[in-house]
Amino acid sequence: MLMDTPDEMLARAAAQGDRAAFATLLARHYDRLHGLCWRLTGSRTEAEDLTQDICAALPSKLQGWRGEARFTTWLYRIAVNAAHDLRRRQATRAKAALGWGDWELARQDEIAVEREAQDWLATAMSSLSPDLRDTVALTLGEGLTQGEAAEILGLSEGTVAWRMSEVKKRLKAMAKAEGMT
Amino acid sequence: MTDDFDRLASALKAAPPPEPGAKEAALRLAMENYDRLQASAAGARPSLDPPQKAGFLTGVLAMLKSLATRPILAATTSAAALGLGLVVILPQMQAPTGPALPAAPEPALMAEPEPVPAPPARAKAAAPEAAPEAAPMSEPASEAPMADAAGIAAEAPEAVVGMAAPETVVGMVAPEPAILLPEPNTEAFASADPNPVKITAEQPVSTFSADVDTASWSILRSSLNAGQLPPAEAVRIEEMVNYFPYAYPAPEPGAAPFRPSVTVMPTPWNADTRLVVIGLQGAMPAVADRPPLNLVFLIDTSGSMDEPSKLPLLKQSLRLMLPGLHPEDQVAIVAYAGSAGTVLPPTPASDRATISEALDRLSAGGATAGAEGLALAYQEAAKMAAPGEVSRVILATDGDFNVGLSDPEALKDFIARERDSGTYLSVLGFGRGNLDDATMQALAQTGNGTAAYIDTANEARKVLVDQLTGALFPIADDVKFQVEWNPAQVAEYRLIGYETRALNREDFNNDKVDAGEIGAGLQVTALYEIAAPGSPGLKNDPLRYGTEPVPMTTDELGFLRLRWKAPGEAESQLIEQPILPSDGAPSEDARFAAAVAGMGQLLTGGTYLGNWGWDQAIALAEGSKGDDPWGYRAEAIGLMRMAQALER
Numbered sequence: 001m002l003m004d005t006p007d008e009m010l011a012r013a014a015a016q017g018d019r020a021a022f023a024t025l026l027a028r029h030y031d032r033l034h035g036l037c038w039r040l041t042g043s044r045t046e047a048e049d050l051t052q053d054i055c056a057a058l059p060s061k062l063q064g065w066r067g068e069a070r071f072t073t074w075l076y077r078i079a080v081n082a083a084h085d086l087r088r089r090q091a092t093r094a095k096a097a098l099g100w101g102d103w104e105l106a107r108q109d110e111i112a113v114e115r116e117a118q119d120w121l122a123t124a125m126s127s128l129s130p131d132l133r134d135t136v137a138l139t140l141g142e143g144l145t146q147g148e149a150a151e152i153l154g155l156s157e158g159t160v161a162w163r164m165s166e167v168k169k170r171l172k173a174m175a176k177a178e179g180m181t
Numbered sequence: 182m183t184d185d186f187d188r189l190a191s192a193l194k195a196a197p198p199p200e201p202g203a204k205e206a207a208l209r210l211a212m213e214n215y216d217r218l219q220a221s222a223a224g225a226r227p228s229l230d231p232p233q234k235a236g237f238l239t240g241v242l243a244m245l246k247s248l249a250t251r252p253i254l255a256a257t258t259s260a261a262a263l264g265l266g267l268v269v270i271l272p273q274m275q276a277p278t279g280p281a282l283p284a285a286p287e288p289a290l291m292a293e294p295e296p297v298p299a300p301p302a303r304a305k306a307a308a309p310e311a312a313p314e315a316a317p318m319s320e321p322a323s324e325a326p327m328a329d330a331a332g333i334a335a336e337a338p339e340a341v342v343g344m345a346a347p348e349t350v351v352g353m354v355a356p357e358p359a360i361l362l363p364e365p366n367t368e369a370f371a372s373a374d375p376n377p378v379k380i381t382a383e384q385p386v387s388t389f390s391a392d393v394d395t396a397s398w399s400i401l402r403s404s405l406n407a408g409q410l411p412p413a414e415a416v417r418i419e420e421m422v423n424y425f426p427y428a429y430p431a432p433e434p435g436a437a438p439f440r441p442s443v444t445v446m447p448t449p450w451n452a453d454t455r456l457v458v459i460g461l462q463g464a465m466p467a468v469a470d471r472p473p474l475n476l477v478f479l480i481d482t483s484g485s486m487d488e489p490s491k492l493p494l495l496k497q498s499l500r501l502m503l504p505g506l507h508p509e510d511q512v513a514i515v516a517y518a519g520s521a522g523t524v525l526p527p528t529p530a531s532d533r534a535t536i537s538e539a540l541d542r543l544s545a546g547g548a549t550a551g552a553e554g555l556a557l558a559y560q561e562a563a564k565m566a567a568p569g570e571v572s573r574v575i576l577a578t579d580g581d582f583n584v585g586l587s588d589p590e591a592l593k594d595f596i597a598r599e600r601d602s603g604t605y606l607s608v609l610g611f612g613r614g615n616l617d618d619a620t621m622q623a624l625a626q627t628g629n630g631t632a633a634y635i636d637t638a639n640e641a642r643k644v645l646v647d648q649l650t651g652a653l654f655p656i657a658d659d660v661k662f663q664v665e666w667n668p669a670q671v672a673e674y675r676l677i678g679y680e681t682r683a684l685n686r687e688d689f690n691n692d693k694v695d696a697g698e699i700g701a702g703l704q705v706t707a708l709y710e711i712a713a714p715g716s717p718g719l720k721n722d723p724l725r726y727g728t729e730p731v732p733m734t735t736d737e738l739g740f741l742r743l744r745w746k747a748p749g750e751a752e753s754q755l756i757e758q759p760i761l762p763s764d765g766a767p768s769e770d771a772r773f774a775a776a777v778a779g780m781g782q783l784l785t786g787g788t789y790l791g792n793w794g795w796d797q798a799i800a801l802a803e804g805s806k807g808d809d810p811w812g813y814r815a816e817a818i819g820l821m822r823m824a825q826a827l828e829r
Contacts, residue, residue, distance in 0.1 A: 017219050019212075026211055030204055035196035048203040055211035059218045060695055121192040124185075140186075141193035171185040 007071030015062045022062070026055065029072075033079060039137035040083040042125055054082050069151065076142070076152045080134055087130055127174055128167060135163045218695070375418075375785060376683075378675045378720045381668040387676055388684040390696035391461070391660035391705045398424035401784070402816075405823045411784060418678030418781035422706045425777065425813055427770040429462035429704055431504055437756055438464040438657050439699055441743060444765030449775050449801050450793035453718030454710050457760060458771040459664075459741060461705040463657070464504075473509040474573065475527070475565035479558040481578035482518040482543055491611045493810055495577050496540045498609070502645040503537070506530035513561040514539050517554030527565045555595070562604045572604040576624070579611050596624060657745040659696040659753060662707060663689045664760070666739040672714040673721060675789065677778045679707060689744060692753045699745075708778050710789065711738065738762055772805035773814060780821055795825035 005013075007025065014022035033054060038047035061078060069077075125133055138149040139160070146164065150157040379387065398421045404411035432440035444458040478499060486492040506512070508531035514524040525539035555574075562572040596606050608624050661684060666674050688694040699705060712718040743756040765771065779798045782790055799821050806814045 014215075019215065019219070022215050023208075023212060026208055030208060031199060034199040034204070038196045039193055044197055044200075048200060048207075051199070052203065052207040052210060055207040056214050058211055059215035063218075121189070124189055124192075136189065137193065140190035141196075143194075167189075168186060171189065175185055 008067060011062060011065050011071050011074075012067065015065050022059070025071075026058070029075060030055070032072075033075065036076060036079050036137060036142060037083070039141040040079065040134060041086070042122065042133075046086070050079075050082055050086060054079060057082075073148065073152055076138065076144075077154070080138075080152060083134070084130075124171060124174060127170055132163055132167050132170070135160055136167055139164060217693075375782070375788065376676045376678075376680055378673050378789075380673055380721055381666045381671050385668060386663060386665045386686050387674065387709075388661065388663045388686050388689050389676065389679040389707070390682040390684055391662065391699055402820060405820045405827070408823075408827070410824060410827050413785050416781050416784045417681065418778050418785075419682065419707065420678075421781045422678065422708070422774050422777050423704065425773065425817070427460060427462075427704050427706065427774065429460040429770070431462055432464040434464075437745070437754070438747075439660075439705075439745070440464075441741060441756065441758060442765060443741065443758070443760050444767060444771040445738065445760070445762055446765075446767035446771055446775070448710055448718075449772070449797065450779060450790045451710070451718055453716050454712045455762075456771075456775055457709040457711055457738065458765075458774055459662070459707045459709075460770070460774075461660075461699065461743070463699045463703045463705075473507060473511070473567075473570045474530075475511045475562060475570055476506075476513070477558045477562045477565075477572075477574045478512070478514045479554060479574055479576045480514060480516050480524075480543060481576075482516045483579075484518075486579055486611070487544075489810070489812070491579050492543065495609070495611055496543065497810055498645060499540060499577075500537060503530065503533050505645075511565045512536050513558075513565065514543075515554060515558045515561060516543060517557075523557065523561060527561060555592075559599050559604060562599075566604070574599075574604060574606045575609060576606060577609040577611065592624070657699045657747070658750075659692070659694075659744070659746045660699050660705070661689050661694075661696045661744045663742040663744075664709065664739050665742070666711070667735065667737050668714075669734065670713060670736065670738045670762070671711045672716070673712045673719055675710045677708040677710060678781065689742070692746070692751060706774050708774060736762060769805040769807040772801060773807070776802035776805060777817060780817070780824070784824060795821060795828070799825070 005021075005024075007028070010018075010021040010025045014025055030051070034047060034051045037050040037054070038044060041047050041050060058078075065074065068074075125136075128136065134153065135149060138144050138152060139146060144152070146160040147157050150160045153160065401411040401415060401421065404415070429442050430440060432438060439461045442460050442462070444460070446456050446458065448454040448456045480492075480495065482492065486495075503512075508529060510530035511527045512525065512530050513527045514536075516522055516524045524542060525536060528535050528539075530536070555576075558574045558576075562574055566572050599606070606624060663686075664674075682697070684694065684696065697705075712720075737759040739760045741758050741760055744753045745756070746753045776798055779790065779793065779801065782788070783795060783798060787793075799818055802814065802818045802821060806818070809815055
């Protein structure tokens with residue numbers, strides 16, 4: 001029964017003390033959560049730490065589950081907020097961008113073609129501000145619509161649309177800088 | 182161009198799979214925490230949730246939910262919202278194949294019969310199936326969750342019916358669930374009745390957890406602005422009251438990180454009772470071991486800054502920052518407009534009066550031609566610099582970067598040079614329309630600082646405390662309130678709000694029971710309505726065979742106890758103080774808090790308000806608006822008027 005139960009029902013059961021429901025929810029969403037954390041931080045180790053932090057806090061967060069949004073929306077919001085907190089702890093925006101740099105270094109042993117693609121990704125992502133990166137991680141990375149991303153980020157849809165156009169602009173500028181057309 | 186876009190998308194989708202070991206560790210940790218939480222009597226809903234802004238969808242959903250029961254007002258509803266409206270209303274008419282969106286409102290309805298946390302039987306039966314290994318692994322992270330959620334949602338109606346039965350059987354017990362029962366879940370409680378009136382002789386002690394969330398206010402605001410009364414379950418009075426900044430006395434340095442202040446005043450809606458307003462002011466701590474800071478505020482005072490959301494907010498923001506500074510820190514202020522000038526030479530941060538005065542002297546006017554502004558700021562910084570200290574220039578502007586060096590590259594070089602010599606630069610943006618986000622970012626990054634946009638005082642507080650301390654850290658964890666009322670002075674009491682934060686009496690001293698955190702500089706307010714013995718305001722008749730009246734031995738109304746933990750510590754500390762009838766003059770802050778509490782009660786039925794209505798609430802709020810520099814309170818009054826109009 002639990003396999004087919006919607007997330008929202010499981011979340012409510014878990015908030016009421018249903019251990020099995022909680023375990024199911026966790027197992028169902030861990031991989032996706034990890035994927036999002038990777039997109040938000042750009043570093044595999046940071047993504048693992050962040051996912052672990054979120055998992056650890058989830059039981060108490062779940063008590064605040066109000067069923068006002070879909071469970072995935074709620075979970076994404078928690079992840080985005082946790083990533084913000086992480087960045088705050090890292091003190092400056094400059095430092096926050098380092099994640100992608102570290103990641104780039106760590107991957108240099110990988111085969112050449114793959115490395116090229118990922119270098120490009122690291123460069124592209126670090127050219128964006130954290131706000132833009134979050135937006136990109138949710139829309140392009142998670143495949144959410146701009147409206148869904150807006151709900152998670154607590155912004156208006158217009159702001160998300162504006163951010164995406166900003167991303168396009170930066171990518172263009174980057175391509176120009178690289179001498180590509 | 183679009184190629185790059187696609188390339189970014191596909192590169193991002195190829196997320197590396199999680200390390201099995203890390204995954205296992207994370208899952209195990211989560212289950213441990215879950216067990217611990219359940220074991221500790223499931224006290225209060227912890228306030229880990231950051232204040233959430235009501236998102237677009239949430240707002241629309243809240244609005245549409247009320248559409249079902251209320252007549253559609255004016256044709257302001259957009260076509261998009263109408264489309265959504267159909268989608269939402271359909272499943273309520275039992276359409277079994279509703280798309281993804283309606284899933285959330287539907288289960289919410291099922292929460293009505295106040296379930297009690299007694300699912301062991303169900304949990305046991307389900308356990309083998311749900312052990313982490315056996316549970317279904319999620320799809321690869323790259324897959325769009327929409328499709329998945331839609332699939333699940335389509336099955337929702339059946340699943341809901343199936344699950345509901347066992348829960349309703351266990352339902353309804355206990356006459357006064359709000360305090361007696363450990364809280365089952367917030368959803369059920371969110372729509373629970375307001376706290377009932379308690380009889381002091383029977384239950385002298387009231388215990389609850391601090392709550393600094395403000396989400397309820399945002400939801401309510403978005404509903405009312407959309408022309409709908411907010412759903413009653415979205416109204417949480419404590420969150421409404423705590424949304425507003427209050428000027429409670431700040432804690433003494435060296436004392437506890439927050440300071441309680443109590444005001445006893447007549448209840449606006451009942452002449453026969455009194456209102457006890459308990460306010461906590463969180464400290465603005467500075468990290469103990471950080472080096473002394475030298476700050477130069479470089480402030481744009483051009484004519485365009487003459488808007489409430491610019492210079493006045495900026496001044497307020499900087500004032501907010503001052504209590505967080507160490508006495509050995511220094512502050513200087515340089516203004517640039519018609520001419521750049523030093524408004525305040527380097528001054529120790531302990532001399533707050535002088536700094537505050539200098540801020541007052543700032544006024545907007547003149548064209549921005551601030552040649553030398555930046556250079557002057559760095560000069561001031563150099564005067565203050567000493568080995569081991571950190572110097573930082575904070576540029577505050579609405580977008581004019583004409584600070585004396587016109588060539589952007591030269592500007593960057595200049596900033597980089599100063600950074601290498603030990604002076605950092607941060608940029609604060611104010612107001613809209615003129616803001617040059619990219620330049621701000623570039624300058625701040627070059628200067629090793631942050632670029633931040635400040636639209637509200639809350640934002641200012643966040644950003645400025647961040648900058649001072651490196652992180653916005655909680656100053657106190659697990660903050661719990663406990664009030665013991667004196668039956669000789671208080672025959673009945675009622676806690677207004679905090680329904681979802683109730684704690685068991687014994688939880689107060691149990692450090693394992695989680696409660697709310699207080700962040701730097703935040704305020705928490707709680708209101709009690711109390712009635713004296715023999716007062717006409719009593720709701721309950723005295724017992725015929727009751728106990729003897731308690732002799733009056735003290736004029737204390739009650740005794741306030743607060744428990745808190747220093748962040749990261751396991752052992753709590755105690756703050757105690759008596760509540761005296763003479764406590765506090767009814768300040769504007771206390772009266773405004775009462776008006777907001779009244780608003781919340783009006784929105785949820787107003788059981789205890791008698792004839793007191795919107796007119797009185799609005800009058801009370803207007804009379805206690807105070808300075809209201811950012812218009813929060815004015816906005817509240819506007820929303821009260823809106824609610825009044827909608828209720829007619």
